[in-house]
Amino acid sequence: MEVALETTPSFFIDKHSQMLEGDDLNMSTLRMLYYPAIVDDEPGQSEGAIRCGAHVDYGTFTLLAQDSEGGLEVQLPGSEKWERVGHLPGAILINGGELLSIWTKKRYHALPHRVVIPEQELIRTRGRHSIAYFCHPNNSILISPNDLLGGGEAKSEDKVYSAYELIQKKFNDTYGQRYQ
Ligand SMILES: O=C(O)CCC(=O)C(=O)O
């Protein structure tokens, strides 16, 4: 990414240096996800039900390892259509986060994604596992798009927020004003 964005080597590494030092300093987190099997459902009962609702991830990017059960779908830029993400054994999917999209003026998109319940009877009755590593910059880092991609003069209305402020903003938008 540093090469593609023609920025200084270690631009991103430096800003993620506290990844292993706890939430106070950096919100990166590893999550082991389990979606239970759909059992005893009448035909149509779980219609419209979803394993993980449509969202974009918050941070820099997410590394996602999924089992072979399927169900992950993404919306590509400029399209409303949900596209299935196939399963490639051993592959790790890299999903850009919202913070990276702000940082790079949308050069890197945060793709909306969701996990649906498969239609096939046999697959529905099996659980699904995935492992997601949500990679975030250190909380104190200022996410200034003009640090990357030159961008010309900063305008006064371009308020720059820290990674911590941006994630709090996102939590507030998602869950209401519980996070202050
Ligand atoms: O389980 C998955 O494949 C995706 C999970 C996900 O998108 C998330 O936890 O943010």
Ligand SMILES: [Fe+2]
């Ligand atoms: Fe996600």
